Amino acid sequence: MPTKTRPRVLADLPLATPTQACCAPGASEPMSRENAEDLAVLLKAVADPARLQLISLIRSSANCEACVCDLTDAMGLSQPTISHHLRVLTSAGVLSREQRGTWAWFTLNPKRLKEISRLLI
């Protein structure tokens, strides 16, 4: 069974709220350990060269989608390794998986990437 887990949405707690200039007096509350751990899990999913390349490969493919075989050919890694990375990205909500016959097609979730990006600022 393919991993379809949607990650729980992080509390709306970026490192600072966009409206505030850096260090307005009495600024934002420091991030809790729990929120920091959640965000770290998200960032770790993306902070890997192979996974960044996979994202980039899918993005530059037609329709922003690719199947595992294409990705395995393009990267210099074994098929199980590619499968592993795709699972990590899918669990993090960065990719979506769709089964078409024997093939598994993966597409980008741009919203998720933007969300991660936003939480950083």
Place this chain on the structure above:
Amino acid sequence: MPTKTRPRVLADLPLATPTQACCAPGASEPMSRENAEDLAVLLKAVADPARLQLISLIRSSANCEACVCDLTDAMGLSQPTISHHLRVLTSAGVLSREQRGTWAWFTLNPKRLKEISRLLI
């Protein structure tokens, strides 16, 4: 001697250029392994709960600056561990270090965080 290394600036190669809608035909080139590794190093520096909390703590401090002792008190970790994390963040360009007498003060580099954030999108 404190680590003052400025990381080399990543090539201007976000996962996709902002002007392009996702998957315009003949879109962006896939990211090279080398660029992916550089970006991964950057992201890994931030993808840690303790370091995210440190960033958040500094951001919510007066003047966006804090010394090691304050940070050590606020986090539940040993002083060498805090020192280690601060070094990682400084090496990644996310923090700047300034010596004032016995104290070492760390400040944020918001531009660097924005750069990381931009490369993700």
Place this chain on the structure above:
DNA sequence: TGTCTATATTGACAGACATCAATGTATTTG
């Protein structure tokens, strides 16, 4: 049904990393 193809899972292993205790270094202060 049986074979082939595409993908997932398992198990193992090596390298990376977060953490701490102990120690070193440098600055301030008495």
Place this chain on the structure above:
DNA sequence: CAAATACATTGATGTCTGTCAATATAGACA
């Protein structure tokens, strides 16, 4: 100079993780 304080470095340890070979699963097709 001596003691105390603030921070960095070293060395050790346990955990996490990226990778692959081997195997399992499942759909397509003859």
